[in-house]
Amino acid sequence: MPSSRSPVLVANGQGFWGDSPLGPLRLVREGPLHYLTLDYLAEVTMSIMQKQKRRDPNAGFATDFVKMLERVLPLCMEKGVRIVANAGGVNPSACRRACAEVVRKLKLPGVKIGVIEGDDILARLPELIASGEEFKNLDTGEPLSKVLQSVECANVYIGAFPIAEALSKGAHIVIAGRCTDPALLGGPLVYEFGWRPEDTEKLAAATVAGHIIECGPQCTGGNYSNWRDVPNLAKIGYPIAECREDGSFVITKHEGTGGLVDTKTVASQLLYEMGDPKRYIGPDIVADFTSIQMKQDGRDRVRVTGVRGAPATPTYKVSIAYRKGYKAQGQLTIAGPDAVEKAKLCADVVFERLAMDNCNFAPEERLVELIGTGVCHAGIVNNADPVEVVLRIGVKSMDEKKVARFGYEIAPLVTSGPPGVTGFAGGRPAPAEIIAYWPALIQKNKIQTNVTVEEVQL
Amino acid sequence: MKTEKIKLSEIAYARSGDKGDGSNVGIAAYTNEGYEILRRELTAARVKQHFAGIALGDVDRYEAPNMLALNFILHDSLGGGGSESLKTDAQGKTHGIGLLRMEIEVPVGVKLK
The missing domain is CATH 3.30.70 (Alpha-Beta Plaits)
Structure with missing residues (x-):
């Protein structure tokens, strides 16, 4: 069911675990917004969370997110801003319980929390290896059996579709475990515009938009070579993507915030962590970064069009961490x-x-x-x-x-x-x-995600 | 043709980050003329030479003309990478501005910014 609203405004308020709490707060307070995405995970983060979970079965998720929720949720519910975060870590259901506690404390009626599970394959590793998955290290080619006894956690990078499913079931807050950073933006667009897995170009565009905003203010003037050109870094605006059904989007920030959005600050972020620019591989798509067209569209606005892509590969990337x-x-x-x-x-x-x-x-x-x-x-x-x-x-x-x-x-x-x-x-x-980090692949048909959405009972 | 020596920072901007036990350095020119200079001057071999004190492995080179950009992968440049590394810059965050320090010869009078 295509969305009645266009463009759809998706912002990222948290580029990594440890980013400033001002990001999400100011995004929600200082201008219009439909979706607030928050990225809490890095490779190392997952193994820290796994250790916490071993000590305490109710731990193993991004506790910062729960604290953040207490501050932003009332205004998000009032303004109709839905929250999508990969805050679940290795224990998304425990994260849901902690968030539900916050909702009860705030006495907010009718809040629905969605949880995505199925990315965590740590317990399934022996079974998956027996079924023929070698989890060869993408850098060295060695099979995982070499370090299997030292493995701390193993998570599949899932894509936009389970997030869209949670939104379609009415979730105000979507808690994912290990999904790709760009999927936090892709999920809302797939839901809003009714995109399907075969909508290659649109999913590629969403991947590019998600990549641009995933590190927060790194596309709005942060970490920019021409730092003297960037006004008011202290009040730097976190990025917002204004996304349309045709796949085009505008990168911008709230009016009155600091920082700078031009084709160079956006291109800087496109170059971040880039490999082969023609093949940016995500779970839903292979995006071609050499197809991206950028144009200044007014002050602090960059319009992005023309993104092309190729169909998804038959494998998911797996993030495995082991003691070394x-x-x-x-x-x-x-x-x-x-x-x-x-x-x-x-x-x-x-x-x-x-x-x-x-x-x-x-x-x-x-x-x-x-x-x-x-x-x-x-x-x-x-x-x-x-x-x-x-x-x-x-x-x-x-x-x-x-x-x-x-x-x-x-x-x-x-x-x-x-x-x-x-x-x-x-x-x-x-x-x-x-x-240490052990990047590997797994056949997609071995992975089944599970999406549940529940209303918090006050 | 008269030439002058300039720093890459006068014709380009850059960003870098980690890629496993290596780093990526993306560099983009301000002008089309600047991009042609980058393409000509920044061979994989020259970049490898520039980072000889940092990158112990090979250097891969990619072109993204739509962004007037080149992208380099510096293999084995992080002392192991991730939490294995003992280096201060374990994620290669500073490699981008490190490339912008490179000096090159350019023709006088070309539009570079």
């Missing part, structure tokens, strides 16, 4: 004169003292950075004698005890190193588990 040892990082500030020379001495002293206690790290297990000399652009620029440097030392190992032992040799440099060593803050570096 431990790491720790410590840092000290070394004041000059001779800051670089003294910092190098400090690093040598750390590893020599560790060796005296039979704690050795191979060259590939350690990294010494002298921040201030040009570590981000090593080999491109070099400041040989900065007035001060930050010494940053990191180690990693499968042996947690070794990594813990390392942490004891940072602070002592303040009294037993060269002069001018300071800035030891934040306590002794502690080992953190390394969660």
Whole structure:
């Protein structure tokens, strides 16, 4: 059933877990909107949530989302703004229960929450491997069996259609687990415009629009090469896509907000995390980024047309995370004169003292950075004698005890190193588990998503 | 033809991010003339050379003329990538502006911005 409203306004208020709470609040308060999308997941996030769930069966989702909901939901219900978030993590049903608590606390009648499940295949891995899925690492070609015992979580990147299903069942809030970031926008459009899987070009356009807004203000002037051209970064407007049934859309932001929307700030975001521009592979579509046409359409408005695509592949991408040892990082500030020379001495002293206690790290297990000399652009620029440097030392190992032992040799440099060593803050570096990423594919016919929508009983 | 030495930042803008244990660097010119210069000057080999202190693996190169852009994948440029990396810039966030530091020779008087 095609929508009576056009364009459909979809905004993104959260580019990642840890983004500013001002994003969603200001989007809902400061102008018109139909859908508020919120992205909370990254590869590492899922494994953190899996750990939380193992300790507590009611944990394992984005708790920030629940806090955010308490602040935005009353106004969203009043203005008819529906919320789509991948906040479910590895426990979408627990996220629903937490959100329902918020709805009851706010005493908001008639709120329906939709939950999408079926992306989490951790428990099914043995069965799926037995059925012939090898989950070969897309980078190295190795089969998953190599690290199966260390796997922490495994989730399929699902697309727009289950989100659209939840909206068609009346959900005011849609909670997904691991869906692609662009699907958060694609779902509302599939629902509003009644698009079908064979609507290749339109789904490709929605994927492009979703990609542009998925990192929030990274398309409205944030992280932009010409940062001096961007007015009022503090009040930067989060992005809104005004989407039409023909697949065209305008990227903009609320009037009166800071930031900048022009073809260059939008193109910057299109280039972000790009691989082969002709083949941007999503669950519903393969989009051709070389077909995108952009045109300035008034102040802070960019019109995007002409997006082409190819039909979807027979596979979903799977995000698998596994344990791969431990790491720790410590840092000290070394004041000059001779800051670089003294910092190098400090690093040598750390590893020599560790060796005296039979704690050795191979060259590939350690990294010494002298921040201030040009570590981000090593080999491109070099400041040989900065007035001060930050010494940053990191180690990693499968042996947690070794990594813990390392942490004891940072602070002592303040009294037993060269002069001018300071800035030891934040306590002794502690080992953190390394969660490595294993990208793989799975045949789509092995995955069944399950969408449930329930009204919260007050 | 008279030429002058300029920084890429004078003719282009860029963005970078992580791609597994590598990074992608997208760079786009302000003008058509600038894009022709990018296409001519920025071979995969030259970009690999520029990032020799960062990218240990191969460099792939793609063209997106509709955005006046080139895209480079710098393999093995993040010290393992994700939570494995010990690097400060574990996600390659700064590689884009790192490419804009490159100096190139361009003909004098070409429209670049």
